[in-house]
Amino acid sequence: MTTELDSTPTTRPPEPDPPGWRRLITFPAGRRAKFLVILGWLVLAGIAGPLAASLTSVQNNDALTSAPHSSEAYQAQQRVEGAFPGADALVAVAVYTRDTGVTDADRAAVEADRAAFAQYALDGTVPAAVPSEDGQALLLSFPLAGDSDAQSDATTEIRDALSEDKPAGLNTALTGSAGADGDIFDAFEGMDLMLVLVTAGVVTVLLLVTYRSPVLWLIPLLTVAIASQVASAVVYLLAKNAGLEVNLQSQNILTILVFGAGTDYALLLISRYREELRRHEDRHQAMAVALKRSFPAILASAATVSLALLCLLFADLNGTRSLGPVAALGILAAFAAMTTLLPALIVVCGRWLFWPFVPRVGDVVEREPRVWSAVARLVRRAPGRVWGASAALLVVVAFGASTLSLGLPADETFTSEVGSVTGQRLVEQHYAGGTSAPAEIVVDADRAPEAVAAATGVEGVADVADARISEDGRTALIAATLADRPDSAAAQQTVERLRDAVDDTGAQVTGQTAAQLDTEHATDRDHRVLMPLILAVVFLVLVVLLRAIVAPLLLIASVVLSYAAAMGAAAVILHLIGYPRLEYSIVLTTFLFLVALGVDYSIFLMTRAREEVRRLGHTPGVLRGLTATGGVVTSAGVVLAATFAALCVLPLVPSVQIGVIVAVGVLLDTFVVRSLLVPALAVHVGPKIWWPGR
Missing domain, CATH: 3.30.70.2520 (Alpha-Beta Plaits)
Known part of the structure; x- marks a missing residue:
């Protein structure tokens, strides 16, 4: 909760009319303008709803598994598809095993399946069953006919047939690309809604705890839900008409980012609005001032995250490249909604939204919470020791990252056993390991x-x-x-x-192995190119925002150290839950989120600190910024960590890994970097931190 240093409020005189750009920023707080803003968003939401519901229909999940377009595997596959029609079809591999040896009844059942499966096969025929050398297995392998929907339906029917009317003791399973594709479809059926409900539930609980109001939490939650719908609708239109690629991973992250970032922006704005309600009788004027004061930090946050995400457009890896614009659109939708629709709704509702703790002019303003006063005193007394100890702690924790390894085997991709994994294991027991691919x-x-x-x-x-x-x-x-x-x-x-x-x-x-090999090479290249690029972009945004060089350099160093510590701390959790082998793209994805989102909290701190430094001087101003933003930034960090943790409900191990690493990293940024390391560095370095500015 953001609070005031003064024990009594001061009513400020009306401010002069703002210049053009500030008038635009404060437009949603206008007496008549607020209704226009709400009406515009309602129309937009009505249009966006049906479009957002269709987003899944334009998913293209091939990018998650296909090799980069510049790779030998991709170019060879294009050559194959051009020369052999249907070469890109899913391949069904049905495996039958009996530990005591295949019987005549088993062979008859396999032949019956072979005849039945011919209707699904590309050429209308299924090759003869391949027996294993040990006599304990038979295998049918054939490409599927039809478009993607027909192949998906065929996969379901083949899998059902394998589980029906088989001789007792005969084990069956469907693997190959058809089996794996079917397992992914089944695993994510209904998960889009589940993720939204879990995320919304987490945000609801945290908003209730933060505001201690039975009503106020509804407004930011409603706003972020509308922002999510609008973002999904825009992504759908671009995917359908402009070639934008969207897959199940980017769609899930889109939801998480809109809810997480949008709620953070809401917390910052509402906190400042509550301050201004203690200074202004007119709630419209209070919101106008709150928008002017908080808009630069929110804009800087949205710009930092969006530009960092757009760096992914330079990735070689297809799935990584497609994530950038999709996620950036989500951030922009959250920014637009939280700086226009949210203030308009809050002003329409009036002060009673804060019931039972309604802020009024003339109220005695709370002093800083004891915890933030204590932190500020600690930083003031020994800034060098505080930042040194904080940095040392992060370095020690970072060593835990060495226990993680890169490369997630296919049979560990799902959080529970699925049919294609079972089938692959049966194949490996009786045939050469690469028979299915x-x-x-x-x-x-x-x-x-x-x-x-x-x-x-x-x-x-x-x-x-x-x-x-x-x-x-x-x-x-x-x-x-x-x-x-x-x-x-x-x-x-x-x-x-x-x-x-x-x-x-x-x-x-x-082939599958060649594509995986080329994908790993492309991932290594993306790490070398994109990580420095992301840091450079974030640094430039900080330079423009803070009009300084030293402060941005220190902030960049702090988020890099925080990322390393996040990997180390998350390693403990990942080992405990059994997922210490990271999927290759996880390193870059989590680096991006933790650098861009992690620096947000330092942006919130440093923009407020710079404002207070002009009024109070350097050290008092930095400490005032710390105590003034402590509560709201802590709440924002907990909300963002919890929303990313919601990814753990998904049935894919890479999603769980992203959720754990980002959640841990955001909490480290919130409670160590933003609360101790950065303010202690700012006090220790002194006014030079704003160099070359003043």
């Missing part, structure tokens, strides 16, 4: 014999099939079964050897 070699048809010969001698290749020639006779496709499971490091090393072996023939290698 062979490497694919594409080469000119006249050089196919050379490619087959070269591939046959590669270590780690269990089998090389005969070349399949395209209808025009120009291109050959060769399937090379790997000895190891497709998502293993050993399989990736085999692909590298395979590429070297067939390189002289002009061949290219694609």
Whole structure:
């Protein structure tokens, strides 16, 4: 809760009419303008609702698994799809096993399935079942016919058929790309609504605790819900008409960011409005002043996060690149709603919204809460020791990150066992590990014999099939079964050897393992390029906002240290819940969120501190900024951490990892960096922190 230093309120005289841009900022607080703002947003919400509900229909989740467009795997896959129609179809791999050996009844059941599955197969036929060498398994593998909807329906029907009318003791499972795709669809069915409900519930509880009012919490929650609908509608329109890519990951993060950032902006504005209600009898004037005072910090926050997100447009990795504009649109929608619709709604409702703690002119204003007064005294007495101890703590915690590893196996992607994972394990028990997802070699048809010969001698290749020639006779496709499971490091090393072996023939290698290998290489490149770019963008925004060089440098250093500590602290939790192996894109995604969102709280602190420094002098001004923003920034940090933690309800391990790391990082920023490290550094460095400004 933001409070005043003075024990009695002061009623300020009416301020002169603001210049043009400030008049625009305060427009929602106008006596008639507030109704126009509300009407405009209601119309917008009415239009946005149906469009937002259709967002799932334009999802393209291929970007989450496909290799970068510049990679060999992607280029080879494009070559395959051009020469072999239907080559991009999902592949169904049905596996049947019996520990005591396959019986005649089992073989008859498999043949019956083979005949039944022909209606779903690309060419109308399913190849003969492949027996395992140990005699304990049979395997059917075939591409599916039709468009994505038809393939999805076929996957469901095949999976149902595998579980019905089978001889007792025969184990069955569906794996391959069709099985994995079906498991993802099933896992996320209804999860969009679940995520919204959990996030809204978390925000509701925290707003009730923060405001201690049975009514006030409804206004920011309603506003952020409308902002979420508008953001989803805009993303839908751009995805449908302008080629913007959206996938299940970016849609979920869009929801989290709008609720989290929007609530933070609401807390900052309402806190300042409550201060001004103790100074101004007219609530319209109080809101106008609150908007003028809080708008720069909210704008700086939204600009920092949005520009940092747009840095992802320079990523090689498809899923990472598509996240940037989608999430940035969410931040902009939250910013627009919280600086226009929210103040208009609050002013319409009047002071009674704060019941039972209604702020009035003439009230005795609370002094700073004891905790923030104590923190300010500690920082004043020993700033060097405070920031030194805080930094040392973060460094020690950061060492925990060394216990994490990169590379999440496919069978650990889901938080619970799914059919495709079960099927892959059955395949590995009885066949070469890469049977369900062979490497694919594409080469000119006249050089196919050379490619087959070269591939046959590669270590780690269990089998090389005969070349399949395209209808025009120009291109050959060769399937090379790997000895190891497709998502293993050993399989990736085999692909590298395979590429070297067939390189002289002009061949290219694609397939699941090759795509994963190229994706990891692209991720390494994105880390090297985008992390410095994000830091540079955030630094420039801070320079413009604070009109200084020293302060932005210190803030950037603090968020980098905080990120390292967040990874270390989160490692403890991830080990406890069994997810210490990070999906490759997690490092960059969490870095982006923690740098951009983490610096927000320092922005809120330093903009208020700079305002107070002009009035009180450097050290008193910094400490006044700390005590004035302590409550609201702490509440904002807890809200944002809790909203990201809501990602843990999703059934994918990468979502859980993002939720844990970002939530832990935001809490560290809130309680250590913003509360101790940054203010202690500001006091210790002195007025030079504003250099070259004054």
